[in-house]
Amino acid sequence: MARSPTRVQSDERTRLSQDGRGPHLRAQRPNALRLWLRRQKPRLRPVLMGSVFAVLAGGCAVAIAALEPTGRFGWLADGIAGTAGRYGVVVGDIVVRGQQNTPRELIRNAIGTGRGEPLLAFSPTQTRARLESIAWIERAEVQRSLSGDILIVLHERQPFAIWQHNNEFAIIDRYGRVVTAETLDAFGPLPLLVGEGAQKAGGALHDALKSEPEVLKRVQALVYVSQRRWNLRLHNGTDVLLPDGHEDAAIRRLGELQRSGALMDRALVAIDMRMPDRLVVRQQPQPEEEVPVTKRRGSGRG
Structure with a gap:
């Protein structure tokens, strides 16, 4: 039985398409996400670079502070913190919990930073030590996140x-x-x-x-x-x-x-x-x- 020319032509087109070498392949059209990323690339690049730098700078600052918190490399940690602050790594909300009898002014002085200050210049360890030197405070918990928020939980002594x-x-x-x-x-x-x-x-x-x-x-x-x-x-x-x-x-x-x-x-x-x-x-x-x-x-x- 003779094969239909139309059938043969169709089979050959299908086989060539599966091999990926046929002249009839159409170029894939980029989807909406790719188009959006392509348009936003100039804007996203500084943000991504800033985030990567902030993480690296934070790691360096923590390592320097751990090795020699008050020594000759203190200026380097301060410089890293200042540079990270220019990239937007700054203090956001400061939340204090557990305060009942401790004067608020003493707590503010012990925290030693405020909204908009460089986040990496804030030391949770040193802040905890300053808070626990206040007579009312028996124990303090200090947490810092890269989002900029600082959480402080106070455990006060009770008047007896x-x-x-x-x-x-x-x-x-x-x-x-x-x-x-x-x-x-x-x-x-x-x-x-x-x-x-x-x-x-x-x-x-x-x-x-x-x-x-x-x-x-x-x-x-x-x-x-x-x-x-x-x-x-x-x-x-x-x-x-x-x-x-x-x-x-x-x-x-x-x-x-x-x-x-x-x-x-x-x-x-x-x-x-x-x-x-x-x-x-x-x-x-x-x-x-x-x-x-x-x-x-x-x-x-x-």
Whole structure:
């Protein structure tokens, strides 16, 4: 059976197209994305080069700061940071979380940078050290991203008590760290610790007092005597002398005496609990009664 000329011609065209060598191949037309990239190429090139430079500069600056943060190569790190800043690598938003009692001015001074400043000139390590040198701040977390944002999370010390020492007053935290000596009445009612060493040893005694609420609410101050033992100064002026090293047992006994006989509500000078087998109570001195003096009339001759 003879093959149709039209059929042969069609088969040859198909075979030549598959081989890729046929004269009938049409050039592929570029799609829309390629056309857009081709038109935007002059604009994208500086941005891409700036981004690559910023990444390289950031790596160099970090390496230099890690090897010798304050040494002879500091000028090189500063130069890299300044150049990166000209390419748009600058500080954007600065977010601070956890601030309650720390003055904002101290935080701003510790951060030491602002919006629009060179980002690579900002050191998270040095900033964290400056923040943690503030009395209120126990720990700080500082994060920097190449997008320009800076995130700072503060963990503040909590006011625990007022410490009186040498006629001076200060707010301290649980571990005796002085956090401020101003605005003492801004943190609500706090325990009053008196004496040298009271700021560090007062936490354990206050915990023991919390187990006896009736005792705690009558205590005005916790007085550390000779850095060895405690006295409780009550609101009515009575001093409770606690034994050295056995404060918990004495406070429980004091609570029992209060519930059974309202001992702490009496007008007493002192309640001495230093001896484990006895309780010594010193009462207020009673005023002496005045004895009326009668004048004897003398007998005389007139």
